Amino acid sequence: MFKDLDPLLHSQLRLAIMSLLISVESAEFTFIKEKTRATAGNLSVQIDKLSTAGYLDVNKSFKGKMPLTTCRITKKGIKAFEDYVNSLKQYINK
Amino acid sequence: MFKDLDPLLHSQLRLAIMSLLISVESAEFTFIKEKTRATAGNLSVQIDKLSTAGYLDVNKSFKGKMPLTTCRITKKGIKAFEDYVNSLKQYINK
DNA sequence: TAATTTGGTTTATAATATAAACTACTTTAC
DNA sequence: GTAAAGTAGTTTATATTATAAACCAAATTA
Numbered sequence: 082m083f084k085d086l087d088p089l090l091h092s093q094l095r096l097a098i099m100s101l102l103i104s105v106e107s108a109e110f111t112f113i114k115e116k117t118r119a120t121a122g123n124l125s126v127q128i129d130k131l132s133t134a135g136y137l138d139v140n141k142s143f144k145g146k147m148p149l150t151t152c153r154i155t156k157k158g159i160k161a162f163e164d165y166v167n168s169l170k171q172y173i174n175k
Numbered sequence: 176m177f178k179d180l181d182p183l184l185h186s187q188l189r190l191a192i193m194s195l196l197i198s199v200e201s202a203e204f205t206f207i208k209e210k211t212r213a214t215a216g217n218l219s220v221q222i223d224k225l226s227t228a229g230y231l232d233v234n235k236s237f238k239g240k241m242p243l244t245t246c247r248i249t250k251k252g253i254k255a256f257e258d259y260v261n262s263l264k265q266y267i268n269k
Numbered sequence: 270t271a272a273t274t275t276g277g278t279t280t281a282t283a284a285t286a287t288a289a290a291c292t293a294c295t296t297t298a299c
Numbered sequence: 300g301t302a303a304a305g306t307a308g309t310t311t312a313t314a315t316t317a318t319a320a321a322c323c324a325a326a327t328t329a
Contacts, residue, residue: 082210082211082212083187083191083194083210083211083212085187086187088187088284088285091185091187092285092286093177093179093180093182093185093286094286094287096266096267097177097266100177100265100266100267110307110308111306111307111308114307114308116176116177117176117177118176118177119287120287120288120289121306121307121308121309122287122288122289122290122308122309122310122311123286123287123288124308125307125308125309125310126286126287126309126310127286129309141308145295146294146295147294147295147306147307147308148293148294148306148307148308149307150307150308166267169263169267171194172190172191172194173190173194173260173263182315182316186316186317187317188317188318204276204277205275205276205277208276208277213318214318214319214320215275215276215277215278216277216278216279216280216318216319216320216321217317217318217319218277219276219277219278219279220278220279220317220318221317223278235277239326240325240326241275241276241277241325241326242275242276242277242324242325243276244276244277
């Protein structure tokens with residue numbers, strides 16, 4: 082009846098991160114932070130989880146002299162997001 | 176940008192419970208248990224939370240000599256579910 | 270009458286989310 | 300040049316949540 086929802090995506094912040102990244106080529110940590118209004122600490126942890134799962138590629142470099150973290154959704158991430166959305170539809174389409 | 180998702184509904188089991196109840200007049204504990212494949216303990220706790228929030232009316236009676244718990248979604252619950260679905264759309268419609 | 274089943278609730282534990290504290294710098298103000 | 304404030308994060312401690320295990324009370328079956 083109800084398909085399981087990927088627990089990694091069934092989290093407001095992680096879902097928002099994925100939702101942002103699915104429609105852009107890549108995004109900076111600070112951009113995601115602004116859009117999601119998450120604290121840096123929370124965002125750092127959640128990005129790390131998505132990255133560990135292979136849903137995101139995270140690139141750490143420098144913009145001038147300041148650290149710059151850039152995120153990009155992976156193929157696996159896109160697939161997981163799409164699967165999640167499809168599963169979710171069972172719950173919300175009466 | 177991203178509207179907050181009602182944390183009470185943003186839980187796989189509680190969402191499944193609400194999803195079931197929104198399309199029926201009422202449902203028995205055991206019916207919900209079968210459909211959601213939840214353990215009785217977990218289901219008991221989650222129904223209680225939804226009930227405490229005023230999203231569900233829970234009626235305890237007896238069918239013959241066995242206890243019978245029946246659940247019904249409230250107006251408040253329907254509103255909360257609809258709001259949740261609308262908020263969620265921001266996350267899943269690219 | 271002893272085991273098993275039904276229909277739950279309570280409670281203990283594992284998992285998760287979050288904020289607070291911290292690190293490592295850079296920029297600005299004095 | 301050095302103190303204060305800002306930027307861009309990470310780490311860690313704590314609060315919240317989800318879940319399963321243990322339990323209870325009664326009924327049914329062997």
